[in-house]
Amino acid sequence: MREDWQAEARSEEERAWLEPTARVKPLTQWDLFWRRFRRHRAALVGLGILTAIVLAAVLAPYFTPDPSRVDLGAIYLPPSRAHLLGTDSIGRDYFARLVWGGRVSLRIGIFVALLIAAMGTTVGAVSGYYGGRLDDVLMRFVDLMLSIPLLPVLLVAGAAWGSTMVSMTLILSFFLWAPLARVVRGTFLSLREKEFVEAAKAAGASDARIIFRHILPNTVGPIVVNATLYAGLAIILESTLSFLGFGIQPPTPTWGTLLADAKDVMFSKPWMLYPPGFAIVITVLCINFVGDGLRDALDPTQVHLKV
Amino acid sequence: MLRYIARRLVASLPVLFAVSLVVFILMQKAGGGPLTQLKLNPRIRPEDIERLKHQLGLDLPLWVQYLRWLKNFVIGNWGEGFATHQPVTRMIAERLPNTVTLVGLAFLLSLLIAVPLGVYSAIRQYSTFDYIATGLSFFGYSMPIFFFGLLMQLIFAYYLTLWTGLKIFYTTGFTSVGGGGFIDRVQHLTLPVLTLGIANIASWSRYQRASMLDVIHSDYLRTARAKGLPTRVVIFKHALRNALIPVVTVVALDMSTLVGGAVVTETIFAIPGMGRLIYQAIGERDYPVVMAGIMVVSLAVVFFNLVADILYAFLDPRIRYE
Numbered sequence: 001m002r003e004d005w006q007a008e009a010r011s012e013e014e015r016a017w018l019e020p021t022a023r024v025k026p027l028t029q030w031d032l033f034w035r036r037f038r039r040h041r042a043a044l045v046g047l048g049i050l051t052a053i054v055l056a057a058v059l060a061p062y063f064t065p066d067p068s069r070v071d072l073g074a075i076y077l078p079p080s081r082a083h084l085l086g087t088d089s090i091g092r093d094y095f096a097r098l099v100w101g102g103r104v105s106l107r108i109g110i111f112v113a114l115l116i117a118a119m120g121t122t123v124g125a126v127s128g129y130y131g132g133r134l135d136d137v138l139m140r141f142v143d144l145m146l147s148i149p150l151l152p153v154l155l156v157a158g159a160a161w162g163s164t165m166v167s168m169t170l171i172l173s174f175f176l177w178a179p180l181a182r183v184v185r186g187t188f189l190s191l192r193e194k195e196f197v198e199a200a201k202a203a204g205a206s207d208a209r210i211i212f213r214h215i216l217p218n219t220v221g222p223i224v225v226n227a228t229l230y231a232g233l234a235i236i237l238e239s240t241l242s243f244l245g246f247g248i249q250p251p252t253p254t255w256g257t258l259l260a261d262a263k264d265v266m267f268s269k270p271w272m273l274y275p276p277g278f279a280i281v282i283t284v285l286c287i288n289f290v291g292d293g294l295r296d297a298l299d300p301t302q303v304h305l306k307v
Numbered sequence: 308m309l310r311y312i313a314r315r316l317v318a319s320l321p322v323l324f325a326v327s328l329v330v331f332i333l334m335q336k337a338g339g340g341p342l343t344q345l346k347l348n349p350r351i352r353p354e355d356i357e358r359l360k361h362q363l364g365l366d367l368p369l370w371v372q373y374l375r376w377l378k379n380f381v382i383g384n385w386g387e388g389f390a391t392h393q394p395v396t397r398m399i400a401e402r403l404p405n406t407v408t409l410v411g412l413a414f415l416l417s418l419l420i421a422v423p424l425g426v427y428s429a430i431r432q433y434s435t436f437d438y439i440a441t442g443l444s445f446f447g448y449s450m451p452i453f454f455f456g457l458l459m460q461l462i463f464a465y466y467l468t469l470w471t472g473l474k475i476f477y478t479t480g481f482t483s484v485g486g487g488g489f490i491d492r493v494q495h496l497t498l499p500v501l502t503l504g505i506a507n508i509a510s511w512s513r514y515q516r517a518s519m520l521d522v523i524h525s526d527y528l529r530t531a532r533a534k535g536l537p538t539r540v541v542i543f544k545h546a547l548r549n550a551l552i553p554v555v556t557v558v559a560l561d562m563s564t565l566v567g568g569a570v571v572t573e574t575i576f577a578i579p580g581m582g583r584l585i586y587q588a589i590g591e592r593d594y595p596v597v598m599a600g601i602m603v604v605s606l607a608v609v610f611f612n613l614v615a616d617i618l619y620a621f622l623d624p625r626i627r628y629e
Contacts, residue, residue, distance in 0.1 A: 042558075133361040142602070147322045147609060149601065150563070150567055151570055152566075152570055153333075155335070155585070155586065156334060159589050160334070160337035244574060246589065266461060266465075277451075281450055281451075285445060
């Protein structure tokens with residue numbers, strides 16, 4: 001009763017002034033991020049292609065023939081309706097092996113990215129926030145990790161442990177987390193001196209609260225960008241190790257092992273080289289474009305990629 | 308400065324120590340080893356294998372084996388290869404020059420292409436040239452080096468010969484059998500050098516562009532322009548000299564990437580160098596060779612990291628090491 005009376009009592013102008021504001025949706029952080037990301041054309045295209053590649057890998061069991069079915073009566077067949085990319089040296093469907101190889105490579109890329117984000121963030125946050133002796137020790141360790149000749153040591157590690165997808169993921173993560181830790185530490189070092197941290201401290205916030213509620217959200221940018229770019233690097237390194245025979249072992253199809261097989265016949269059947277090779281190039285290229293877009297949208301500091 | 312270098316050298320000892328320990332442990336985990344083949348041979352008695360194991364010191368606890376290796380390594384006794392029975396030092400000495408040549412040429416080529424590319428991209432920012440260079444550089448570092456090497460072989464050795472009938476480039480080895488002249492060297496080295504250089508061309512040109520852009524937007528460059536200096540002088544004398552400083556550091560640090568890439572390149576192009584030696588030794592579980600090879604590579608990496616720091620201090624008078 002009373003509300004009706006109030007609504008009646010509002011003048012025409014008053015209502016006009018109230019109405020539109022009520023309808024405007026406030027922009028969330030996500031909206032702002034998406035607006036900036038959208039501006040990066042290559043990143044958008046990359047994201048689209050990457051989505052398609054991931055979907056193909058996820059749905060592989062539903063639209064490809066069995067990638068490990070041997071058919072010795074049908075070896076090295078040229079592409080046809082039955083075998084989209086032909087068959088390999090023991091008659092396995094090459095298209096199926098390509099798509100299934102993607103499942104391995106992509107999973108390694110994704111899990112390496114997640115693992116190094118977790119490891120790098122933990123070490124970097126502790127080091128940067130607490131500083132002092134602990135920082136010295138941790139950073140000395142990070143320096144050590146960074147001075148290891150990556151590829152030769154990875155080859156040995158791959159020969160020792162890298163024969164399965166899980167072990168390969170762990171090995172790559174172990175040797176790739178250090179650069180990210182250093183970036184996170186740097187951000188923590190500068191942010192912990194900021195007024196908002198001082199304010200939080202003055203208000204009696206615990207260390208954990210300051211780290212997780214106040215500083216960490218501000219470092220999400222560099223972490224996401226770096227983790228994305230290192231996912232691409234992980235895919236390249238995995239395929240390199242598998243190609244050289246010190247990674248995931250056949251008959252598991254990965255882009256690296258497919259290339260190793262294709263190399264043996266590359267001068268007589270050069271068409272076998274292109275699908276797995278360009279699968280790697282296109283996937284990593286898209287990841288790098290997305291990473292670049294993310295950097296523009298989240299974080300303006302430059303990252304120097306080492307392969 | 309000398310004291311700084313000395314301190315840095317001492318500080319790099321833990322790195323070498325850690326690398327050797329990690330590689331040693333990993334090699335043990337890798338299994339196989341020199342005796343596996345013998346074990347499969349029914350004509351060799353198990354007693355003999357035990358004897359050999361004892362001779363090679365493989366029956367000792369792991370840490371004793373490691374300490375023994377460490378002692379011998381430090382005093383310069385690097386042992387013999389299990390597979391070849393040649394002294395490891397000689398195997399390395401034979402192959403090191405090839406790797407140094409390959410890496411050195413790839414380094415020079417990358418630098419000669421990347422720096423002008425980056426500078427020109429920066430001067431003509433957002434031009435068509437800049438966009439193409441950016442796109443190509445993204446391609447460059449999305450490209451696994453081994454696939455690029457295979458593509459090079461396919462295009463410049465296979466298709467080129469197929470279509471033109473000319474045999475210009477070779478895909479295996481360092482020289483023709485029995486050696487050859489300068490031209491022969493060029494024919495053999497062009498493709499591997501390009502392969503090894505491509506990743507660095509991509510990343511260094513990006514870096515050069517970014518650092519050049521930083522300088523171009525600085526106040527002292529605006530001053531130089533404002534006082535009427537010709538563009539050529541502004542770009543080359545004022546801008547480039549300063550823009551090169553950060554690039555020099557990155558370039559020196561990336562030497563480790565080049566050395567790592569040499570493993571892949573030498574394997575694909577069958578070049579008898581350090582990288583291929585390490586690759587083969589890992590496959591054969593030839594511990595003495597793997598250990599010594601990786602230590603030499605680590606020494607090189609540590610050395611170039613030091614060079615990067617010194618060059619940085621030398622080129623930028625604002626940085627002084629105590």
